Amino acid sequence: MREGADRAASMSAQPAVPRAVAAAAATAEAKLTHPGKAILAGGIAGGIEICITFPTEYVKTQLQLDERANPPRYRSIGHCVRLTIQEHGVKGLYRGLSSLLYGSIPKSAVRFGMFEFLSNIAKDSSGKLDNKRSLLCGLGAGVAEAVLVVCPMETIKVKFIHDQSSLNPKYKGFFQGVREIVREQGLRGTYQGLTATVLKQGSNQAIRFFVMTSLRNWYLGDNPHRKMNPLITAAFGAAAGAASVFGNTPLDVIKTRMQGLEAHKYKNTLDCAYQILKKEGLLAFYKGTVPRLGRVCLDVAIVFVIYEEVVNVLNKVWKTA
Template sequence: MVDKEKNTVSNNSVNRPWMYNNLAAVGESGGTFKGILAGGIAGGAEILVSYPTEYIKTQLQLDEQPGKNKRYNGFMDVIKKTVKERGVFGLYRGVNIFLFFSVPKGAVRFGSFETLKSWTADERGNLNAKMRALCGLVAGVNEAIFVVTPMETMKVKYINDQRLEKPRYRGLIHSIATILKEDGFKGIYQGVTATILKEGSNQAIRFYLFETLKNKYRDGDPTVHVPKVLVSLFGIIAGVTSVFANNPVDVIKTRMQGLEASKYSSTWNCVQTVWKNEGLLAFYKGTTARLLRVTIELGFIFVAYDSVMDILTKILP
């Protein structure tokens, strides 16, 4: 049995969500500010590293069968054709939308989880199995409503626009203005139902598995320190599981947010249409790209977050 090192930080720091695992360790003075800033910077850095996989995933999910609308023959074909047509930076089309929303996305997700956890945890700071999933579910729903739906809608439209012979959008601000002008406020909330289903299930699965794995390692003692390498591994396991579990929802969300979403009368109609025209495998388009992104995201962000936090602690003691 590995000797589990006891945590030396105060009790109010234990059992934090994965992205803020070391937040309390920076000290009481300015700790929250440093944590938010470090999380935003780390999130932005993670996006710059992992975004091409998000771009590829979206292109594959927008690629319909049969006939002339199908442009790509898999993951590597997207890379090859995009780089040939637009250069390496073509793989970053739409990344500014992700960067713009990275801080509020993390704040809503983890803020919601922490708030709900503070209300429902037992006297030791632990959640039971049902509450781990429920807190994650509510956090994902809040994230979908307040941040992810407009972010994802604009991202999908922006990437979808590139597929046209003559792209219309000249940048982030122009794309937002055009969508609002043509479709109104509801234009940036296309696919909200599918997004709620995706983010709710995503975070329910991820937080449930992550918290469960941490609790298993600690044997129920929240004062036991979990090594960073295991925190990273637990996050990756949770993320990979969520990809396989809800990729069909992600495909439907992408279709409902694309430029051709008007051909679907509802989310359920989109499900039926994809099933009828493309078959079961269509619901798993982009799985490889999502798996790559989740592995990169949940493996990289810990190093980035801790590194930025160390720097901020020196600059802002």
């Protein structure tokens, strides 16, 4: 009789383990995003975002290139906008958009694809990515996008915007401008400021993904299946963007100077930083912070919202193991 009771107890206990394992596997599977989906969703999000926010990027770049020794041409953000529209029309605020548009799609695709690839490796057995690992995954994503896409794209964009300020602009369009840059400076001409770009993008994405993951983990708590409203995602994204702006605007200023038409004045990244500090003072490292803050907060909020929504759609139509 006791043997029968033991056997019954054993049989009733057996299903508990598989159910627990299955539940954990289901949770992990739900938390993972296939890198292929991340690449597609990231590309779509990046293309839409840049079309919305480019004028703020234009103003930020002009203010950063407007060195005090010139003397400065622009007195404020509003003055820069008014002068640009007076001289070039509203379309002048979109000068250099083509280079960013062509680059933003692969940039976001590489960023999110690499982040999901690394985070899928870094997540624990329950499918959760902790805050510290998200920082490292974001760093890896930022370095990848800097080398593969951002540096040549940003160099071309800065040269185009800087060229518009000259008396005789020589770049007539995207392809003609790229041909001219490569003809005069070779392929290296599109990779000016690589070190500064890697530092900027690496720190950018490390900060953004760290803040975004920290806020998401806090919001979800012990319920990984809790639904995140797009407005919540946008608010978290804006916070992540703001943190990255205050964290690395000095690197962004150095990168912009290293990629401008007067980049030959600087021996290297450190020399550029030294000259800015010596000639313009510490505050020069935060030139363009306000327009950049507006653009980046909007940028990151839009990208994360669109990315999450596109992934949700892809999860319904694209079944992955």
